[in-house]
Amino acid sequence: MDKNYRALELDKILDLVAAETTCDDAAEAVRSIEPVKSAGEARLLLEETDAAFVLMAKFGGPSFRDLKNVSNPLRRAQAGGSLGMRELLDVAGTLRSIRSLQSWHDKSAGMRTALSDRFSVLTPNKYLEEKIFTSIVSEEEMADAASPALATIRRKIRNASARARDQLDKLVRSPAHQKHLQESIITQRGGRYVVPVKAEFRGEVPGLVHDTSSSGATVFIEPMSVVEANNEIRVLQSEELEEINRILRELSAEAGEFADGIIHSYKCAVELNVIFAKAQTAYRMKAVTPTVREDGVTELHAARHPLIHKEKVVPTDISLGKSFDTLIITGPNTGGKTVALKTVGLLSLMAMCGLMIPAGEGSEVSVFDHILADIGDEQSIEQSLSTFSAHMTNIISILKAADEKSLVLLDELGAGTDPVEGAALAAAIIEELRGKGVKLACTTHYAELKAYALQTPGVENGCCEFDVESLRPTYRLLIGVPGKSNAFAISKRLGLEERIVDRAGELVSRESSEFEKVIGRLEEDRRKLQDELELAKKAAARARDSIREAEAKQAEAGVQAKRELEQARKEATDIVAKTRRQADALLNELDEMRRQKNKSLSAEQKARLRSGMRDMEASADPVHRREVGDYTLPRELRTGDNVLIFDLDKKAVVLEAPRDGQVLVQAGIIKTRVDVKNLRLLEEKQKDRPRGRTVTKNVSAPEAGTSLDLRGMNADEALMEVDGFLDRVGRMGLAQVTIIHGKGTGVLRAAVQKHLRRCPGVKSFRLGAFGEGESGVTIVELK
Structure with missing residues (x-):
């Protein structure tokens, strides 16, 4: 690299x-x-x-x-x-x-x-994939289903083995041979079934000797009764191996195609x-996609160095290439100058590699032909000459390679030599690089370069903020502000006698002292503006929170309205069904009366029918009348008055004067008599303003479940589903999830748990307890 x-x-x-x-x-x-x-x-x-x-x-x-x-x-x-x-x-x-x-x-x-x-x-x-997985169980075992011939051969091997074992079982259990055997077991030597016989009785058990124990006390004899069966097994095993090789050749040929x-x-x-x-x-x-430019402009908002821990890194704003092409950063050691340089270069390189950058929305970076850097992590006022020489060697190579399509980053420019010569050399190098049209950012301790930035168009000061009260850097980069020397303040805070600090102040040249005072006033004004900006940001944040809260309440109201509408529809459906049943009952009763050929209904029957119809009307009317309250009409109602039927919230017009506490009114095309107490007198007729109705559509994101059901899947499909599921819940930050595999034969459970042992995001897992699904589920705890 x-x-x-x-x-x-x-x-x-x-x-x-x-x-x-x-x-x-x-x-x-x-x-x-x-x-x-x-x-x-x-x-x-x-x-x-x-x-x-x-x-x-x-x-x-x-x-x-x-x-x-x-x-x-x-x-x-x-x-x-x-x-x-x-x-x-x-x-x-x-x-x-x-x-x-x-x-x-x-x-x-x-x-x-x-x-x-x-x-x-x-x-x-899928054809080749399934054929291979169906044929091969593991790297050492071929499946019986690989071919009909292989299945037949293995069945014959099993049958021959069973016959051999039956013969040997009879021999082992035979009272005549019990004393000849070292142990009443059947074993194998060289792939052939044998029995362990005491060495002194080897002649008593006719057969072939295949092996002897290390002590010589036991010989392993293949009885003559099973020689033929063992021979058959060996022949079949040779056929099995040949068939396996044929299957491998066949699968290999298909894979080759x-x-x-x-x-x-x-x-x-x-x-x-x-x-x-x-x-x-x-x-x-937590990166974003930046805007990519070609004009050398870099504009980073809340940029974070990606290699510093997210809890320690301080976001900072960095600008270069718009109103100025050179940025000179000053400030105390360990204040974040080098980090600011690296952040500019590294985030540009990341974007050029197709990587999103850890910065705020709206950040911009440029593509450069060359990004040239002279950065050393070891900065000290006691740098040796050899270190200075190494830096100068790098800078010389940078001067040769730099052009208008280059970004140059120089750390501690001119350090390691006499301050006067170092400052002059640094200014000359900056001028040379600017003449080549590069975009330049450098760090320094020299006050001369601060003045150079103030006096030169296209060159801007920057500093890393330092809190004198706590003697700690804030790591924030401030563009347009030269760094103030804090040596005297820091020394005094650390306990250096005040008279020594005062004497040091007297020894500083008048120009330097005035320059530091100007910087001090600038820093004070900047802090005041920063405080006001923070207050404005907090006020804006509160306003945004209020807007979000209002939107959330509006959305909740929409959801509630939808829920109530659904409930009303359900109740209406129930009312219709109930009314239909009651009507059917009344009709059945009338039919029954007709069948009995009653010419007239008795008073009791009429009363029962009227009662049933009143009940049906009451149940079919879901409107609950509103409470009338203590309202009193301001005057007697007259024909033509506009009134409100209170319990129905419906406007109407009076057609006749009140009589016996009832008034004839017309609401739309309907004329009806209404109780006077249920009417509200309206003012003179006004133009009705159309009312709009706002419908809030609430689209809720699908909730990711905390369980995964694998029942009905084979092991391969299930493991792919488990991988995707663990990936989703891992990004959601869930601590525990449930995988449902069922009880069944236990094959799926074993495959899932074997896979979970290899998953890096899984902390532990267990079978479900009583009430959780027991052995039909696996409870997974995530890291």
Whole structure:
């Protein structure tokens, strides 16, 4: 890697990305990433990373498990070679991973992204995958289902073995041979069934001696009665081995036929693994996609160095290339100057590699042909001449390589030599680099360079803030403010006698003293403005919180209205059903009366029918009348008055004067008599303003469950589902989840628990307790 990139620690960032990959080839591809030199290429790479970022947020990350480089075995099979069981299983595992990727992408079939073309070239081969997995149980065992011939041979082997064991069982249990045997067991030597016989009785058991114990007290004899059965077993085992080799040749030939497609799909899967590793790294860094420019402008908001712990890093704003092309950063040691330099260079390199950057929204970076850095982590006022020489050697090489498409970062420019000469040399180097049109950021302790920045157009001061009260740096970079020397204040706070500090102040030149006073006033004004800005930000935050709270209440009201509407519909449905039943009962009763040929109804029957109809009307009217209250009409009602029917909240017009406490009114096209107490007199008729109704649509995100049901799946499908599920709940921060596999034969449970032992995000797991599902579920605790 370029030494400038290594000085900015790009190699460490790529190591973080490589750690998120699944296969060795993807990790190697990440570590070999080189920053691109054009904005178009950088935008394309960032677009792919951003697409992976969005897809992971919506559907969880895809699984790249079992993805292995099988190019060499496939090329050998393509050339007619025979592959071993392990190699064929690797081929099938890679095919399963490719099919899993295709299946995962099918979830987002409606979304067209920058990765759609990459997914479209994947060519799953479920036929070959299933044939290999059906034929091969493990790298040492071929399945009986691999071929009918193999199943027949193995059945014959089992039958011959059973016959041999039956013969030996009879011999072992025979009273005549009990005293001849060392132990009443059946064992094998050289693949043939034998019995252990005491050495002194070897002549008593007719057969072939195959082995002797180390002590010589026991000989292992194959009785003559089982020789034929053992011979048959050996012949069948030879046939079995030959059939297995034939099956391997057949599977290898089929794999060779599909070699080109599998290898191409594997390479595409590796590239996708690299892109999703970038996206996963962005999740961990809380990164964003920056705007990529070509004019050398860098504008970083709340930028964070990605290698500093997230709880310790201090976000800072950095600008370079807009109103000024050179930034001179001053401040005390360990104040964050070097970190600010590295942040500018490293975030630019990350964007040029297609990596999202840990900064705020709206950040901008530029693509450079050269990013040149002279940064040393060991800064000291006692730097040796050899260190100065090494720095100058780097700067000389930078001066030769720099041009208008370069970003130059210089740490402690001019340090390590006489201050007067060092300051002059630093100013000359800055002028030379500016003449080449570079974008330059450097750090220094020299007051002369502060003045140079104040007097020179296109050069800006910057400083790392320092809190004199606590004697601690805040690590915030302030653009446009030169760093104030805090040596006297720090010394006094640490306990140096005041007279010594005062004498030191007298020895400082008048110009330096005035310069420091000006800087001090600037710093004081800046702090006041900063305090006012913080108050404004807090007020804005409170306003945003109020808006969000109001929106949440509005959304909640919408949900409540929808819920009440659904409840009303349900109640209406119940009322209709109940009324229909009552009407049917009345009709049945009338039919019964007609069948009895009653010409007239008795008073009791009429009363019962009227009572049933009143009950039906009451149950069919769900409107509950509002309480009338203590309202009194301001005057007697007259014909033509506008009134409100209070319990129905309906406007009406009086048609006749009140009579017996009732008033005839007209509401719309309906005329009815209403109790006077239920009327409210309205003012003169006004133009009704149309009322709008706001409907709030509440779209709630689908809740991710805390359980995964695997019942009905085979082991391979279940493990792919488990990987995706653990990935989703891991990003949600859940501490415990449940995997439902059922009791059954226990095969699925065993496969799931074996897989969980290898999952890095799983802290522990156990079977469910009583009430949790017992042995039908596995409770997983996440890290």
